Amino acid sequence: MTTLPAIDVTGLDCGYDGKAILSGLNFSVQRGEIFFVIGGSGCGKSTLLRNLIGLLRPLAGQVKFSGESFTNADAARRRELLRTFGVLYQSAALWSSLSLRENITLPLEEYTELTRDERDELAALKLAQVGLTGYEDYFPAEISGGMKKRAGLARALALDPEIVFFDEPSAGLDPVTSRSLDELILAIRATLGTTCVVVSHELDSIFAIADRVIMLDKQARGIIAAGDPRVLARESKDPRVQEFFHRAAFPEAAPNSH
Amino acid sequence: MPATPATPAPCAVLHEEDGVLTIALGGRWRITSPRPAWDPPTERTPRMIRLRMDEVEAWDSAIVLYAFTVSRWARSAGVGFDASALNPAVRDLLQKMEGARETIVPLDRSKNFFTVVGLIASDLWTEKKEISHFVGECVISAGYLARNPRKFRWRDCLSEMQACGAMALPIVSLIAFLVGLTLAYIGAVVLRQFGADIWVADLVGLTMVREMGAVMTAIVLAGRTGAAYAATLGNMRANEEIDALETLGIRPVDFLVIPRIVALGVMMPLLALYANALGIIGGMAVAAGVLDIPPTAYWIEMLTIVDLSDVSTGLIKAFTFGIIVGISGCMRGMQAHRSAAGVGLAATSAVVTAILFIIVSDALYAVIFNILGW
Structure with missing residues (x-):
């Protein structure tokens, strides 16, 4: 296996209508890493995510997956690259007219030569992996919010991607469900060595599962801190970083450093 | 991921000894690329099938699917199946896959004729009430x-x-x-x-x-x-x-x-x-x-x-x-x-x-x- 980073971002400017919200971003995500993009509301976390997954075009700079440019790829190559990652959207974005099985088999139908039976077996496996064994015939409207997120993750895993992007996975979930989703992220990484990129501002999740974080800031329009969140919380001198990590009480991970 | 120039194709090498059929899996297994087909032995049914994956360079659900196909055949043919030489993660997924199809969370969407007529009537009544109410x-x-x-x-x-x-x-x-x-x-x-x-x-x-x-x-x-x-x-x-x-x-x-x-x-x-x-x-x-x-x-x-x-x-x-x-x-x-x-x-x-x-x-x-x- 190559040692190239799973994602490499160089000189990335992103924003809307030619106006950059974030500029000059440089960072890379290693294989098998659980990488968090954190920061307060409106700092551009979601914009960055949309640039990484190709929903928005960078204003400048580029995004590379395993050393290969995603930004400059031609249409055919881009399609190839698209299937190497999965995305769990904030609202799970399950297709409401399809059952959970069909939600998962659709990408398989699109990209593989598997037979219908094999696809169904895989859908059952993916649902079992996220703890929804036996829910194949349910429609998204018939399951709860936490289950939708799990099913969304099962769909993101359908093609065994190397990278899974999570957009605010804990949004709208109770702490227990949110915690179980964190565990699921760890389990997926342990089983398949998947690289996980999580956009979140949930301190509990950050301290529980993140290997490394980058913190974005609205005023700085870029990265103001990077590294292990536990170390950052303890040792960073930057008041913005301190404010972010210590806004919520989290005794073990955020000991008093004053 | 970008295709490395010489991607070793997934392979499955069968070898029989003393009634034990050993399938040695190798290469890179990717769900999006073709994988070897499982041809059940026709001449002599082995006593036991053993799966090994020492030569496998990379794997994903494709290998689980293959193992699942083999194990299902083994069960139907009354042949022993030994997955102990597989990677623990693969074994775990295989178990999940076997268990997955047996569990069905019941969901009843069926309606008989009378239910349908009753529902339509009650819908009409509700509709009338809602309009008057509004x-x-x-x-x-x-x-x-x-x-x-x-x-x-x-x-x-x-x-x-x-x-x-x-x-x-x-x-x-x-x-x-x-x-x-x-x-x-x-x-x-x-x-x-x-x-x-x-x-x-x-x-x-x-x-x-x-x-x-x-x-x-x-x-x-x-x-x-x-x-x-x-x-x-x-x-x-x-x-x-x-x-x-x-x-x-x-x-x-x-x-x-x-x-x-x-x-x-x-x-x-x-x-x-x-x-x-x-x-x-x-x-x-x-x-x-x-x-x-x-x-x-x-x-x-x-x-x-x-x-x-x-x-x-x-x-x-x-x-x-x-x-x-x-x-x-x-x-x-x-x-x-x-x-x-x-x-x-x-x-x-x-x-x-x-x-x-x-x-x-x-x-x-x-x-x-x-x-x-x-």
Whole structure:
């Protein structure tokens, strides 16, 4: 296996209508890493995510997956690259007219030569992996919010991607469900060595599962801190970083450093 | 991931010894690329199948699927299956896959004939109740706002008037003109046989003023404005904006519905009047161009039959239709389910409800005006 980073971002400017919200971003995500993009509301976390997954075009700079440019790829190559990652959207974005099985088999139908039976077996496996064994015939409207997120993750895993992007996975979930989703992220990484990129501002999740974080800031329009969140919380001198990590009480991970 | 130049294809090498069939898997297993097929041994059934994956460079669900196929065959053929040499993660996934198809969380969507009939009947009853309820709420709100005019949202009402009235002028003009034109052509075909061409003026004038002006405008507005109201309110429902009004103690009907209904109630008669005029001009154009009737003659002939009572019956209808379009649009929007599909359904159902009630009330008016001799 190559040692190239799973994602490499160089000189990335992103924003809307030619106006950059974030500029000059440089960072890379290693294989098998659980990488968090954190920061307060409106700092551009979601914009960055949309640039990484190709929903928005960078204003400048580029995004590379395993050393290969995603930004400059031609249409055919881009399609190839698209299937190497999965995305769990904030609202799970399950297709409401399809059952959970069909939600998962659709990408398989699109990209593989598997037979219908094999696809169904895989859908059952993916649902079992996220703890929804036996829910194949349910429609998204018939399951709860936490289950939708799990099913969304099962769909993101359908093609065994190397990278899974999570957009605010804990949004709208109770702490227990949110915690179980964190565990699921760890389990997926342990089983398949998947690289996980999580956009979140949930301190509990950050301290529980993140290997490394980058913190974005609205005023700085870029990265103001990077590294292990536990170390950052303890040792960073930057008041913005301190404010972010210590806004919520989290005794073990955020000991008093004053 | 980008294809490395020399990607070793996945392979499965079979080797039998003492009745133990060892399958050595190797290469890179990717779900998106082809994988070796499992051909069950035909000559001699082994006693045991053992899977190994020491030579595997990379794997994903593809290898699990292969192992699953083999294990299923082994079970059906009564052959022992040994997965102990597999990577623990693969073994775990294999177990999950085997367990997955045995568990089914029961879900009953079946309905028998009687249930369906019962549901339809109860839906109809609920529908009737909901409509009465909503109309009642509107009446109460209207009464309240009439007593407290300062609470009425004049600004919203004016902007709705602009949206449903002024901005609808182009489409109403086009449709009314074409309806007048069509009526004149049809009238001409019949009347010409009796040399009564001039009566085209009466036909077009009376039909537009009493009937078509109001009905066509109402149908255009049901599609244009009624659907928009349903979508807007449906979206607000999905966004919890309506809940936010309720928890503030503001009746959503006062705030959102009455201004819209008033806007339509005011604008619909005005638009219908305008449609009447354009319909008559449409008829006049055909008369002048095809039947050689000069516009003055057309006008004078029309005035002999169309009088103020005809115009006012048309306007009474138009006012009613305006209220109907407003109520159905707002009602469907307020009842919308909190989802993207719910908003779409609300818009569709607003148009259907509005057109249904427009036609029904038009027929009622025909009977009433006939009895009253208007």
